[in-house]
Amino acid sequence: MTLPRWLALRRRPQPEVTRTAEPEAHSLPGPQGPWLTDPDFRARLRSATLTMLDLVENVMEDDFTLTESIDGFRYHAAELLNIPAEYGVLVEAEAAAQIVEAAGLPAGSPFGLSIAQGLACIQALSIEDQQNLVRAAARRYAINAPTHRPARARPAPPSPMGQPSRSTR
Numbered sequence: 550m551t552l553p554r555w556l557a558l559r560r561r562p563q564p565e566v567t568r569t570a571e572p573e574a575h576s577l578p579g580p581q582g583p584w585l586t587d588p589d590f591r592a593r594l595r596s597a598t599l600t601m602l603d604l605v606e607n608v609m610e611d612d613f614t615l616t617e618s619i620d621g622f623r624y625h626a627a628e629l630l631n632i633p634a635e636y637g638v639l640v641e642a643e644a645a646a647q648i649v650e651a652a653g654l655p656a657g658s659p660f661g662l663s664i665a666q667g668l669a670c671i672q673a674l675s676i677e678d679q680q681n682l683v684r685a686a687a688r689r690y691a692i693n694a695p696t697h698r699p700a701r702a703r704p705a706p707p708s709p710m711g712q713p714s715r716s717t718r
Contacts, residue, residue: 579633595694597630597640598647602687604629605644606680615671615679619645644686651686 580590601622608618619641622629626637642664646656649667657663671679 577627577631577633579636584636593632594636594640594643595690597626597632597636598643599687599691599694600630601640601644602647602683602690605648606683606687609676609680609683612676614676615648615683616668619648619668647686647690648682651682651689 580587584590584594601619604622605615605618609615622644623637623641624634626632626634626640630637630640632640642659645664645668646659648671649656649664652667652671654667654670655663656667671682674682
Protein backbone atom coordinates (compact mmCIF):
# COMPACT_ATOMS: atom_id res chain seq x y z
CA MET A 550 0.00 0.00 0.00
CA THR A 551 1.42 3.36 -0.96
CA LEU A 552 0.97 6.33 1.31
CA PRO A 553 -1.05 9.34 0.18
CA ARG A 554 1.18 12.10 -1.16
CA TRP A 555 0.50 14.44 1.77
CA LEU A 556 1.26 11.80 4.40
CA ALA A 557 4.41 10.59 2.67
CA LEU A 558 5.73 14.15 2.80
CA ARG A 559 4.95 14.52 6.50
CA ARG A 560 6.21 11.15 7.76
CA ARG A 561 9.72 10.74 9.04
CA PRO A 562 11.56 7.54 8.21
CA GLN A 563 11.32 5.11 11.09
CA PRO A 564 14.29 2.98 12.13
CA GLU A 565 14.05 -0.69 11.24
CA VAL A 566 12.70 -2.76 14.09
CA THR A 567 13.30 -6.47 14.44
CA ARG A 568 9.93 -8.15 14.59
CA THR A 569 9.22 -11.36 16.40
CA ALA A 570 6.87 -14.06 15.18
CA GLU A 571 4.35 -13.16 17.92
CA PRO A 572 1.19 -11.34 16.89
CA GLU A 573 0.98 -7.66 17.74
CA ALA A 574 -0.12 -7.33 21.36
CA HIS A 575 -1.82 -3.94 20.99
CA SER A 576 -4.89 -4.02 18.81
CA LEU A 577 -7.59 -1.43 19.14
CA PRO A 578 -10.86 -2.70 20.59
CA GLY A 579 -13.87 -2.60 18.34
CA PRO A 580 -17.48 -2.21 19.34
CA GLN A 581 -19.22 -4.47 21.81
CA GLY A 582 -21.80 -5.95 19.46
CA PRO A 583 -23.10 -3.94 16.50
CA TRP A 584 -21.34 -0.57 16.30
CA LEU A 585 -24.64 1.26 15.78
CA THR A 586 -25.88 0.17 19.21
CA ASP A 587 -22.62 0.60 21.15
CA PRO A 588 -22.68 4.11 22.69
CA ASP A 589 -19.05 3.92 23.83
CA PHE A 590 -17.82 3.01 20.36
CA ARG A 591 -20.00 5.65 18.70
CA ALA A 592 -18.40 8.20 21.06
CA ARG A 593 -14.98 7.00 19.86
CA LEU A 594 -16.10 7.45 16.25
CA ARG A 595 -17.25 11.02 17.03
CA SER A 596 -13.90 11.74 18.66
CA ALA A 597 -12.11 10.26 15.65
CA THR A 598 -14.18 12.50 13.36
CA LEU A 599 -13.12 15.60 15.30
CA THR A 600 -9.50 14.43 15.13
CA MET A 601 -9.83 13.87 11.39
CA LEU A 602 -11.28 17.35 10.83
CA ASP A 603 -8.31 18.77 12.74
CA LEU A 604 -5.86 16.70 10.68
CA VAL A 605 -7.51 17.77 7.42
CA GLU A 606 -7.20 21.43 8.43
CA ASN A 607 -3.52 20.95 9.29
CA VAL A 608 -2.76 19.21 6.00
CA MET A 609 -4.48 22.02 4.11
CA GLU A 610 -1.95 24.47 5.58
CA ASP A 611 0.52 22.87 3.17
CA ASP A 612 -1.68 24.02 0.22
CA PHE A 613 -3.42 20.70 -0.32
CA THR A 614 -7.01 20.94 -1.45
CA LEU A 615 -9.85 19.56 0.62
CA THR A 616 -10.25 16.39 -1.42
CA GLU A 617 -6.49 15.75 -1.40
CA SER A 618 -6.46 16.23 2.36
CA ILE A 619 -9.50 14.17 3.30
CA ASP A 620 -8.62 11.18 1.13
CA GLY A 621 -6.61 8.47 2.76
CA PHE A 622 -7.04 8.99 6.48
CA ARG A 623 -9.11 5.82 6.57
CA TYR A 624 -5.98 3.82 5.78
CA HIS A 625 -4.30 5.18 8.89
CA ALA A 626 -7.29 5.06 11.23
CA ALA A 627 -5.59 2.84 13.79
CA GLU A 628 -2.53 5.02 14.31
CA LEU A 629 -4.04 8.48 13.68
CA LEU A 630 -7.66 8.16 14.78
CA ASN A 631 -7.40 5.47 17.48
CA ILE A 632 -10.10 3.26 15.99
CA PRO A 633 -9.88 -0.10 14.20
CA ALA A 634 -8.86 0.40 10.57
CA GLU A 635 -12.06 -1.06 9.15
CA TYR A 636 -14.07 1.82 10.68
CA GLY A 637 -11.92 4.56 9.13
CA VAL A 638 -14.17 4.88 6.11
CA LEU A 639 -17.11 5.75 8.41
CA VAL A 640 -15.12 8.59 9.95
CA GLU A 641 -14.00 9.83 6.53
CA ALA A 642 -17.60 9.86 5.28
CA GLU A 643 -18.86 11.64 8.40
CA ALA A 644 -16.13 14.28 8.18
CA ALA A 645 -16.90 14.90 4.49
CA ALA A 646 -20.63 15.21 5.26
CA GLN A 647 -19.94 17.69 8.06
CA ILE A 648 -17.79 19.85 5.78
CA VAL A 649 -20.43 19.84 3.03
CA GLU A 650 -23.13 20.80 5.56
CA ALA A 651 -20.90 23.59 6.94
CA ALA A 652 -20.88 25.01 3.41
CA GLY A 653 -24.69 25.15 3.55
CA LEU A 654 -25.06 22.33 1.04
CA PRO A 655 -27.12 19.16 1.53
CA ALA A 656 -25.04 16.14 2.52
CA GLY A 657 -27.60 13.37 2.22
CA SER A 658 -26.45 9.77 2.30
CA PRO A 659 -22.76 8.91 1.90
CA PHE A 660 -23.87 6.58 -0.92
CA GLY A 661 -25.65 9.32 -2.85
CA LEU A 662 -24.27 12.09 -5.01
CA SER A 663 -24.84 14.98 -2.59
CA ILE A 664 -21.53 14.71 -0.73
CA ALA A 665 -19.55 14.26 -3.94
CA GLN A 666 -21.29 17.22 -5.55
CA GLY A 667 -20.79 19.31 -2.41
CA LEU A 668 -17.09 18.48 -2.31
CA ALA A 669 -16.80 19.41 -6.00
CA CYS A 670 -18.37 22.82 -5.28
CA ILE A 671 -16.08 23.36 -2.30
CA GLN A 672 -13.07 22.30 -4.38
CA ALA A 673 -13.70 25.34 -6.62
CA LEU A 674 -13.12 27.69 -3.67
CA SER A 675 -9.74 29.03 -2.59
CA ILE A 676 -7.67 26.86 -0.22
CA GLU A 677 -8.26 29.45 2.52
CA ASP A 678 -12.04 29.26 2.07
CA GLN A 679 -11.89 25.45 2.04
CA GLN A 680 -9.87 25.52 5.26
CA ASN A 681 -12.38 27.92 6.85
CA LEU A 682 -15.16 25.46 6.02
CA VAL A 683 -13.23 22.64 7.69
CA ARG A 684 -12.80 24.80 10.80
CA ALA A 685 -16.49 25.68 10.79
CA ALA A 686 -17.43 22.01 10.41
CA ALA A 687 -15.22 21.04 13.36
CA ARG A 688 -16.69 23.79 15.57
CA ARG A 689 -20.24 22.85 14.61
CA TYR A 690 -19.58 19.14 15.11
CA ALA A 691 -18.01 19.71 18.53
CA ILE A 692 -20.87 21.94 19.69
CA ASN A 693 -23.55 19.53 18.50
CA ALA A 694 -21.90 16.47 20.01
CA PRO A 695 -24.28 14.67 22.34
CA THR A 696 -23.12 14.25 25.90
CA HIS A 697 -21.87 10.74 26.34
CA ARG A 698 -22.18 8.74 29.48
CA PRO A 699 -20.61 5.30 29.65
CA ALA A 700 -23.08 2.54 28.92
CA ARG A 701 -24.69 0.91 31.90
CA ALA A 702 -27.30 -1.73 32.24
CA ARG A 703 -30.76 -0.31 31.81
CA PRO A 704 -33.91 -2.16 32.76
CA ALA A 705 -35.87 -3.34 29.77
CA PRO A 706 -39.13 -1.50 29.16
CA PRO A 707 -42.21 -3.47 30.15
CA SER A 708 -43.53 -5.68 27.43
CA PRO A 709 -46.90 -4.64 26.00
CA MET A 710 -47.88 -8.31 26.11
CA GLY A 711 -47.38 -8.42 29.88
CA GLN A 712 -49.75 -5.53 30.64
CA PRO A 713 -53.38 -6.29 31.50
CA SER A 714 -55.87 -5.36 28.84
CA ARG A 715 -58.06 -2.33 29.41
CA SER A 716 -61.75 -2.63 29.18
CA THR A 717 -63.44 -0.15 26.91
CA ARG A 718 -67.03 0.93 26.97
